[in-house]
Amino acid sequence: MKNLFVLIVLFSFVFGYGQKSKLSAEHYHKVREVFRQKMPDNSVAVLFSAPIRNRANDVDYIYHQDPNFFYLTGWHQPHSVLMIYKNPQTDSQGVYYEKIYVPERDIYMEMWNGKRYDLEQVKLLGFERAAERGDFKNDTQSLDRFDRVLMFEFKNDIRSQKTYVFRDNVRYKVDDPNDLFDLKAAFREAINFPNDFNRLAHSAYQRIMEADEDSLEEAREAVASIVAGDSLLIYDEIIKDFLNKADQDFYREVKRKTAFALRNYNFDIETLSLIMADLREVKTKNEVDLLKKAVAISVVGQIEVMKAMHPEMGEREIQGIHEFVYRKYGAADEGYPSIVGAGENGCVLHYIENDKEEIQNQLVLMDLGAEFYGYTADVTRTIPANGVFSPEQKALYQIVYDSQEASINAALVGNSFRSIYKLSYDVVAQGLLQLGIISEPSEAKKYYPHGLSHHIGLDVHDPGNYLKLEADMVITIEPGIYIPENSPCDPKWWSIGIRIEDDILITQDGPVNLSAGAPRDWEGIEAMMQQESALKDFILPEIKTLIQ
Ligand code: GLY
Numbered sequence: 039m040k041n042l043f044v045l046i047v048l049f050s051f052v053f054g055y056g057q058k059s060k061l062s063a064e065h066y067h068k069v070r071e072v073f074r075q076k077m078p079d080n081s082v083a084v085l086f087s088a089p090i091r092n093r094a095n096d097v098d099y100i101y102h103q104d105p106n107f108f109y110l111t112g113w114h115q116p117h118s119v120l121m122i123y124k125n126p127q128t129d130s131q132g133v134y135y136e137k138i139y140v141p142e143r144d145i146y147m148e149m150w151n152g153k154r155y156d157l158e159q160v161k162l163l164g165f166e167r168a169a170e171r172g173d174f175k176n177d178t179q180s181l182d183r184f185d186r187v188l189m190f191e192f193k194n195d196i197r198s199q200k201t202y203v204f205r206d207n208v209r210y211k212v213d214d215p216n217d218l219f220d221l222k223a224a225f226r227e228a229i230n231f232p233n234d235f236n237r238l239a240h241s242a243y244q245r246i247m248e249a250d251e252d253s254l255e256e257a258r259e260a261v262a263s264i265v266a267g268d269s270l271l272i273y274d275e276i277i278k279d280f281l282n283k284a285d286q287d288f289y290r291e292v293k294r295k296t297a298f299a300l301r302n303y304n305f306d307i308e309t310l311s312l313i314m315a316d317l318r319e320v321k322t323k324n325e326v327d328l329l330k331k332a333v334a335i336s337v338v339g340q341i342e343v344m345k346a347m348h349p350e351m352g353e354r355e356i357q358g359i360h361e362f363v364y365r366k367y368g369a370a371d372e373g374y375p376s377i378v379g380a381g382e383n384g385c386v387l388h389y390i391e392n393d394k395e396e397i398q399n400q401l402v403l404m405d406l407g408a409e410f411y412g413y414t415a416d417v418t419r420t421i422p423a424n425g426v427f428s429p430e431q432k433a434l435y436q437i438v439y440d441s442q443e444a445s446i447n448a449a450l451v452g453n454s455f456r457s458i459y460k461l462s463y464d465v466v467a468q469g470l471l472q473l474g475i476i477s478e479p480s481e482a483k484k485y486y487p488h489g490l491s492h493h494i495g496l497d498v499h500d501p502g503n504y505l506k507l508e509a510d511m512v513i514t515i516e517p518g519i520y521i522p523e524n525s526p527c528d529p530k531w532w533s534i535g536i537r538i539e540d541d542i543l544i545t546q547d548g549p550v551n552l553s554a555g556a557p558r559d560w561e562g563i564e565a566m567m568q569q570e571s572a573l574k575d576f577i578l579p580e581i582k583t584l585i586q
């Protein structure tokens with residue numbers, strides 16, 4: 039029993055700190071200022087740090103800060119809250135527009151996890167006001183003075199944390215009264231957040247309140263599209279009346295009822311996402327620099343794997359080479375679970391088992407991205423395990439390549455996401471028609487089932503409005519063709535999955551392919567696979583020879 043206790047104490051892993059920021063206090067202060075400009079009058083935005091998530095038993099997942107919180111703060115620790123105010127607030131020291139709440143020092147836990155950053159460090163990050171997290175509970179008491187409290191909807195993914203207290207030099211494990219769970223609970227109570235909250239109904243009510251007599255039709259369309267997400271809402275009396283009766287006098291009555299239904303609430307779960315999408319879709323120069331580095335590291339991973347690959351390798355070993363390269367350059371993490379799929383596995387879009395032991399002569403789809411100081415690349419190459427594309431692999435590969443070329447060349451300021459997707463789809467459809475794999479362009483959707491592009495940044499799928507391309511956006515361009523076994527075409531095409539994915543910086547002078555360093559045409563890939571690998575002499579003993 040005694041031994042068991044020692045074991046538990048030694049292996050209690052709470053990975054409490056995320057990765058620090060590389061960017062300056064000035065950077066973050068400026069970002070918060072731009073954020074504030076976009077806030078509605080007399081509003082406050084409340085953002086929480088990410089929760090600590092449990093992996094199993096007494097081991098937690100490595101902490102990763104919430105990207106929106108990190109974007110505005112650069113603060114990498116849990117149990118923290120940020121408030122930004124549209125209008126000036128005053129206290130005994132004068133006027134301020136922002137306040138961050140962070141955990142206090144905890145010498146005992148620091149023995150396990152390293153120095154916890156506290157008020158002194160957070161002040162270095164340039165916040166106008168910083169307080170210990172317990173103060174947040176007091177400050178929630180006056181949230182009703184704002185017209186709107188901007189927030190993200192609560193996610194049901196946190197648990198109450200334990201902490202330690204000492205009495206007479208004895209250590210006791212107790213609930214932590216100020217962990218994120220409790221801070222959120224206090225906040226929920228302060229804003230009267232209903233237990234049976236219906237997000238779509240709330241959005242519909244807000245949309246009704248925002249409409250005026252000139253924009254009634256537009257508002258009706260918006261509410262109808264909200265209702266499409268939950269058709270039971272059609273039975274809600276207010277929504278039903280709003281959608282069905284066009285009379286303006288009647289609208290005033292509906293609005294009065296809506297105002298009454300919302301009378302107890304000043305929270306707003308829509309606007310914060312919209313502001314963050316507006317901000318995050320266009321990168322600052324500092325962010326572009328970090329993204330360039332993340333992409334360059336990922337490119338080296340692809341190149342080293344091209345050189346090292348041979349048919350006896352397994353998917354996991356390939357994954358390991360990429361990730362080893364990332365660590366070698368100081369990237370702490372991958373931006374998403376690595377995808378390494380050979381043959382049929384390459385046809386599974388987000389395949390992450392990566393456990394096929396021998397890749398033989400198949401095509402290997404490798405979709406991996408290094409995360410460098412929070413910013414993630416997203417690069418895919420698809421290469422033949424034996425170094426040479428078969429005629430079928432090459433024919434399909436060339437279509438995906440041509441499709442990607444068409445979209446990259448069209449990735450110009452002012453063009454829409456929709457238009458570059460259409461270009462890429464049309465090339466794939468034409469190619470599949472010519473090979474006799476489909477007989478109608480619309481059938482290409484079956485083999486090219488995903489979108490073409492997304493923003494990258496602190497999230498691999500970064501938020502944005504996804505309308506027109508603007509300078510300083512960084513997006514992926516990633517067409518693909520996937521023909522799983524038993525598809526309705528000649529079996530010679532089966533089990534071929536191909537995606538080519540590059541990270542493109544949009545500029546006034548045209549697209550810049552940040553991942554161009556990793557060959558992506560079939561000739562370039564075959565030539566790179568001929569080159570000698572630095573891992574050629576990295577030969578480990580066979581494990582079975584080491585097991586007694
Ligand atoms: N790696 C996920 C994606 O390409 O979107």
Ligand code: MN
Binds near residue numbers: 416492539
């Ligand atoms: Mn992607």
Ligand code: MN
Binds near residue numbers: 405406416417539
């Ligand atoms: Mn990807």
